[in-house]
Amino acid sequence: MSRQPLIGITACNKQIGLHPYHIAGDKYVRAVALAAGGMPLIIPALVEAFDLPRLLEHLDGLLLTGSPSNVDPHFYQGATSAPGTAHDPARDAITLPLILAALEAGVPLLGICRGFQEINVALGGSLHQNVHSVAPYQDHREPKDQPLEVQYAPRHVVRLEPGGVLSGLGLASEIHVNSIHAQGVDRLAPGLRIEARAPDGLIEAFSVEAARSFAVGVQWHPEWQVQANPDSLALFQAFGRACRARAQNR
Ligand SMILES: N[C@@H](CCC(=O)NCCCC(=O)O)C(=O)O
Helix, strand or coil: CCCCCEEEEECEEEEECCEEEEECCHHHHHHHHHHCCCEEEEECCCHHHCCHHHHHHHCCEEEECCCCCECCHHHHCCCCCCCCCCECHHHHHHHHHHHHHHHHHCCCEEEECHHHHHHHHHCCCCEECCHHHCCCCCCCCCCCCCCHHHHCCCCEEEEECCCCCCHHHCCCCEEEECCCCCCEECCCCCCEEEEEECCCCCEEEEEECCCCCCEEEECCCCCCCHHHCHHHHHHHHHHHHHHHHHHHHC
């Protein structure tokens, strides 16, 4: 009988009231369990608690979640953030080296939104800190004053690049995606292959060219109501297959 893959999910370090917490959004945990078929394991943003290669020996996959916080621009030699920008130094301290260690160990990887941006930064790329103020890009932010159903409604299409990992999943050449981000890829890191772009040209998905397993990042949120969206489900199922293959081979 095949072993259920153990899939690590990155956490944010967030202050709630007087106390800091390690938290991961419910939609990511559910998507790992229900769409990828994995056993979700939230990884605290506490790098000093882990020997990362040893942690990865126990994992069959790694999901890098989205977050309202931004990667600190000093990791990509960007300008200091505007005052009031949300950062999460504890999360940066674990996710950036964890991505490199996961690729080194051949652990399947799926990065979503902040997680997608983290893969680009970890591999040497840079980010636009406010996509909406950079021509020719549109505003990719969600309408924050609206209910979640409206915030996460499909907002634009992305065009898949032929011959890539995503188009290999049998998706249409254009798919509709939601859009919940202010930042975006500026300089694409070496070794990343563009998988999809928005109509304004912004890079919306990539894969890691030399990866030994599934290693994909998407700027949109396929975890949102994943079971109701065939494209999102196909992406999580492909990630789950790669995680199951690692679980069986270990
Ligand atoms: N802060 C970054 C990344 C945006 C992002 O990941 N949004 C998701 C927020 C909700 C969630 O936790 O899923 C940016 O603005 O580009």
